[in-house]
């Protein structure tokens with residue numbers, strides 16, 4: 001059985017990198033007596049995968065990992081058992097059963113929401129209104145060209161198609177950025193890249209350490225069929241078209257994305 | 269959650285910020301306001317190494333069981349952070365509450381190897397504690413040292429207020445109680461140290477005076493006051509079953525050197541190898557009861573979530589209840605628990621166990637003959653013979669193993685060129701044993717790796733009087749081994765590694781140094797020497813400059829054969845084993861006579877007076 005776990009990462013845990021978080025969770029599964037499945041072979045490992053690695057320094061309310069279990073308690077009991085063994089700075093929010101043949105969250109990730117705010121010990125160059133106007137102007141550009149440097153080459157890319165949403169918000173009484181950007185293994189846009197480009201646009205010097213990046217949620221495209229297997233795919237496609245019909249009947253716009261958690265169901 | 273001592277800007281600009289934030293699984297949280305003693309426990313090396321050390325986990329757990337003590341941890345900041353802390357004048361802090369070390373009542377430093385001595389000075393420096401114990405005031409923590417290197421604390425005597433000689437389980441409670449009482453009475457630092465010096469196992473260096481002969485050797489070593497003891501007997505926990513052991517060890521976020529549960533199955537070693545300090549200072553051997561170990565293993569796996577458990581002892585094969593313990597652990601394998609078994613002698617039993625717990629194709633067999641020839645093995649009292657090695661290797665090769673690692677030392681007392689050449693010859697004989705197996709039944713070539721380190725004589729061993737070599741001589745010996753290896757029939761299956769000799773020379777001086785070495789350490793630190801055990805940071809030229817500037821002769825410490833009448837800097841410590849036993853062993857070494865191990869026969873080393881362990885086995 002496949003389970004999708006959602007957790008938040010905050011406080012000092014932002015300094016723990018992705019690989020160490022993976023090792024941390026392996027040990028948590030054992031401490032919490034989650035009946036996780038192991039791979040075959042001489043040195044078996046837990047069947048576990050993460051949706052989208054989070055960089056060091058970034059906090060999050062929407063991290064996902066998938067595990068395979070042999071048996072499980074209810075969602076509530078499992079969340080409690082896991083939270084019992086967590087350290088300060090990580091808490092479990094959801095524990096949901098996925099459909100059989102579900103694709104891993106890693107292969108599904110399409111977008112993520114970020115809140116980016118200026119840390120207390122740095123000055124904020126904008127009022128909320130100024131930020132709104134500037135961001136509007138920035139996003140109105142026909143294209144947002146940046147030069148991406150890799151070790152071997154330099155290439156110019158247009159950021160705009162990868163920015164799904166961008167607006168000024170208020171956080172802790174101060175102006176901050178909200179971004180919904182393309183995320184995933186094929187093309188991944190780091191929020192700091194957008195902010196850096198925005199600062200260049202505003203002709204303000206960009207100091208990377210002034211910003212706290214906070215991931216809020218991770219999404220799958222609503223057009224994606226998140227299961228494998230011919231039969232399962234057909235079934236999901238049918239469910240999807242029903243949903244679309246319902247939305248249409250109510251005169252609502254069908255959402256472009258679902259959260260990764262929405263693909264699972266609570267275990268009662 | 270605590271405010272961190274370091275800013276985001278610093279933490280995000282250095283390597284592995286997780287080293288400095290604490291918050292690990294099983295970390296102890298207390299309100300510092302609720303305790304009367306705040307203790308910073310320091311391992312003076314990088315976090316990943318310090319976190320792997322069992323002794324600290326034992327004391328951390330034991331201290332924190334007291335309601336009136338809060339023990340926190342400190343490790344050496346890596347050079348990247350060291351630089352920032354110096355530039356920005358940031359005080360070294362504890363991991364738990366991120367408080368300045370300077371605010372603690374005690375700073376305890378475990379001293380595990382000589383090459384960490386400059387890191388101790390780094391800790392004092394970054395904590396803003398004066399280097400010299402005599403310059404400290406009531407505002408400074410009491411700096412206390414422990415661990416194997418305190419069996420010769422003299423090179424560090426200037427920098428410590430007190431040393432705890434021996435095993436930590438026994439006297440810390442008395443020390444803390446004394447501290448509480450004297451603090452309540454409003455007594456000062458000096459008054460406390462004077463009383464502490466009367467506790468068993470506690471050495472307060474400032475209360476002793478050393479005078480020297482013209483030739484530089486010690487003329488006298490005396491307490492300054494009549495109420496201060498002349499000898500310090502090591503502390504020892506005789507009952508290692510009914511005692512404290514951590515059931516909830518700390519689990520680091522980053523991969524530590526020991527990323528596993530560590531189960532100490534016994535203390536001490538029956539073997540009596542003449543080069544080995546641990547084999548002497550931890551006498552007599554004391555085994556933990558197997559039921560206690562099973563319970564500890566279970567609880568620790570449960571509380572940490574580690575997927576691996578390792579048995580720790582100087583010679584696990586000598587543990588009398590090993591099969592029962594291992595079978596219990598193998599049963600746990602069902603829960604995905606791996607077992608690692610270092611220091612096992614290779615025989616039918618251990619090969620059977622290893623085939624169950626490891627992947628044979630990937631794992632290698634380890635032998636530590638320490639010397640190439642039987643003659644020299646007799647000198648060092650290493651009871652491993654060529655027949656035993658070849659027999660063990662043969663069994664293993666037939667069982668599917670192909671890789672063998674062999675560990676040797678060069679520079680052992682009485683070593684001849686012939687002894688050196690025997691090292692690759694032994695490797696070759698093992699390879700020949702492999703190729704005796706019919707071609708169809710073996711999997712290609714075997715791989716025999718021989719490594720040599722250079723021997724450093726240690727206090728409280730029969731070789732404490734032995735001379736060392738000069739650097740070039742060590743390298744010449746390594747070359748002899750290497751040249752001889754190329755002559756061997758199976759040279760293509762042999763590989764030889766050896767170490768740099770610079771560190772060996774320095775380690776030799778620090779291991780058997782006296783109080784005069786303190787100034788060398790201080791100058792070396794001031795010149796920028798830290799992390800000397802890391803080859804990327806070790807700067808031999810700086811050290812050599814310092815010896816010159818201080819007018820200290822390396823030859824005096826390393827190249828002399830000490831007379832058995834000489835007063836050695838560590839003679840005031842009574843480690844249980846008597847000097848007459850060590851002398852006897854030193855003579856037997858020169859006569860190439862082997863001394864049987866403690867289970868075969870008691871050799872009256874002196875440790876029987878502790879009234880327990882293996883010594884009692886002879887009474888029935």
Ligand code: SF4
Pocket residue numbers: 551552553865866867869870871872873874875876882883
């Ligand atoms: S007194 Fe005898 S049995 Fe005890 S440790 Fe010494 S030699 Fe071994």
